[in-house]
Amino acid sequence: MRIAAQSGKIIIVGSSPGKVEIxxxxxxxxxxxxxxxxxxxxxxxxAHPYFAWTQGRNRLAFLDLLRDGLVRVDHxxxxxxxxxxxxxxxxMIRERGANxxxxxxxx
Numbered sequence: 001m002r003i004a005a006q007s008g009k010i011i012i013v014g015s016s017p018g019k020v021e022i023x024x025x026x027x028x029x030x031x032x033x034x035x036x037x038x039x040x041x042x043x044x045x046x047a048h049p050y051f052a053w054t055q056g057r058n059r060l061a062f063l064d065l066l067r068d069g070l071v072r073v074d075h076x077x078x079x080x081x082x083x084x085x086x087x088x089x090x091x092m093i094r095e096r097g098a099n100x101x102x103x104x105x106x107x
Contacts, residue, residue, distance in 0.1 A: 001027045009034045077102040 001022065004010055010033055022028060028035070043055045065071040078101045081089055089103055 001031070001033060004031060004033055007032045007034075009036060011036050011038055013038045073102075077104050079103045080106050082106055 001010060008031065012035065027033075043053060043058055044051060045055055047054050047057070062071070066073065078099075079089065081103065083105050086105070093100060093103075
């Protein structure tokens with residue numbers, strides 16, 4: 001909220017766990033911010049004249065952004081491993097959860 005522009009919009013995407021304490025006046029009202037929660041399962045499966053963005057359309061739009069290089073996700077993959085390494089990887093996750101972010105199995 002500190003880096004949001006005056007009258008900016010904060011979009012919280014996904015399933016963020018936990019609680020956050022904010023100063024309603026200093027952090028929200030003085031900057032006239034808007035906070036919006038977005039959660040994929042709330043998007044409809046079938047388009048409606050007033051809401052054309054379905055779950056499928058959202059996914060395709062995201063894949064288009066990936067294809068066009070407008071969204072990066074390579075920094076989210078911390079490990080690439082062969083399937084036979086799965087037991088070792090799951091042990092690593094169990095023992096040292098903070099040492100990984102995204103794991104891709106290369107088939």
